[in-house]
Amino acid sequence: MSRDAVDASPSTSDAFFAADDAYVPRTALEKASRGQNFLLERWNAREKRNTDDDASSALAKTIVVVTSGGTTAPLERTQVRCVDNFSSGTRGARLVEELVARADVETVMLRREGSCAPHERIVIESATMSGESARVGRPSHALDALELVEGGDELRAKAAHRDATVRALRGVEAERDRLTVLTFKTLYEYLALLKATCETVEAEACRRGGRAVVVLAAAVSDFYVPWRDLPEHKIQSSAHTEVGLELTLKPVPKMLGEIKRVWCPSAFVASFKLETDVSILADKARQSLSRYGLDAVVANELTTRYDHVTIYTADGASKTLRRSDDPAVAGVEHGASSLDGQIVHELLRHVQSA
Template sequence: MSAPSLAAFIANSVSTSTPTVLITSGGTSVPLESNTVRTLENFSTGTRGSTSAELFLSSGYRVIFMHRIGSKLPFLRQIPSPTNVTPELANLIKDCPNPSVSTPIATFNSNLPNLYLLPFTTVTTYLSLLESTLKSLSPLDSLSIYYGAAAVSDFYLKKPPKHKIQSTSEGRSIANDNNIGEGFELKLDSVPKLLGDVKVWCPGIFVCGFKLETDPKILTSKVEKSIEKYGLDCVVGNVLGTRYEVCYLYDKGGAEEVRGRVEEGIVEGVVGRHMEYVCREGGSLNVCLEGNLIGGGKKERDERIWREMDGWKKGIFWGWERLGPVIGVALVYYIRRRKW
């Protein structure tokens, strides 16, 4: 059976009023020639994006995962392998007896009804795909999220040469290249900043941007300028050297520090802010009362509460969970038997 089209995937989200997040993940490539031999890379393994996709899925969201080809994919990233596991390869090895391989593949396949994969490589493909996907999401209005975790190139060549750039001055002379000399100068153009267009293409969408810096002194000021300039609802800010240990979730009210399991903290914070946003904007949510609630079912919520409690609080929680129904029945019996 062939995979549904993106339009059909989004139409299903609309018909069921299910919140849907567009996650961009991985780095972009900038070709230096039209017949590409050399490229400039914005490197990213896609770990944060793929991990976040898993967490959004477990929170009841549907996910459009726009990823760099070769970067990590949700669930399949967990397979111990030196190379990326593609869906095609996963299909071939799905019956592997090793549970460290078979379990992630089974989980990936079980989530496919709510996961749509959109691959890209070059920055120009990324920009075009982002615009068309956001426009397609517009019927979801406030139920949609843009979660821009991709490492997008800031510079590119608008008009790259047709053929391979020659490595020697003689070769460049033969190719009628203006850059003749022992060295080689490359002038790059700025990639268009599309954050300001996101709410133009999809007016009701909740926008979560990302800001990575190497200098912690300028992080907050850069984030605040982005929120003001582009109208972002929140921004994940991090410093390159500590991005796996600590991040900051910014909104117009300030910054919240996230430590430990960073991706869990980020997604939980974004989901909470999105729910508030939906309520303010008058949207409606499809909430499954059988356990697939936004933010987790009863079992997941109870487990999270239990982990965070002190010892004496756990005793009260345990006692109320077990004795509460008994006390309730006794009170009802007492009231009915009592002669007023």
């Protein structure tokens, strides 16, 4: 990583995404392109089905993109090692569940490999609450909600997890028609996929006479190694037994402003702002709004982020949303009673009433 290596902050998004392997590897661009084709094929197939059948289930006019999870910054091209940042993807998964439950939107999820899965999450959380897997010492998985019917090879949901399991399975059913998931792992893949998806969704929403909405819930790396600066093979531990391993990571160019400016100008773009210091949260949220030309910023504080959030909008307004205190809905929260249902409703209200 010498001084004559590539500049870490290319002045334009075009330079960053150029197919010359300087900042982003060609493989990430190709993966984004495959994702784009997959999305278009699904839309085509759905349109054909609608034409073949009656037209009662017309294509949704609103297309929502939700990003979820963290990104990795590889330290080797073969990607044995990487710098990772913590994000479970729970917020993104919850938002997607609420979106998939609505017939008036179509959802595209950009999901970090291995992060929290919509709908499966509901069953895992239900199983975790009962604490059964904790007796073995391991985290819960979906099988913990099930049991074999005695003396046979049939299975059923355990009584305590029946509601959660049925709700989750209905969600998995609905995913088939209303959700497309595109996965990423590295920062390169994420940025290339976000650009390709934004451009595709903008055009399609426009074609349908509707609108695109981009909800940025992913936690994106602040630092990375430009592709051209990466060693090809696994860094050998034997070559670094004395001084250890020296690494230099460059700042990731800010792409948030590119979304409204270039990739999907007519979209409604909302990002999440997470802070641990609540006193600076409002200012930081308003700064993001103007700096990146966003339509909304959902501000949340780390410890209370599943209890309440405040949405700041470009018109200068703000609105605080709280999860229901009703214990009857606390177990299997969903729709208007859940905080994420309210966030979805509030963001879509700005778009669909326009």
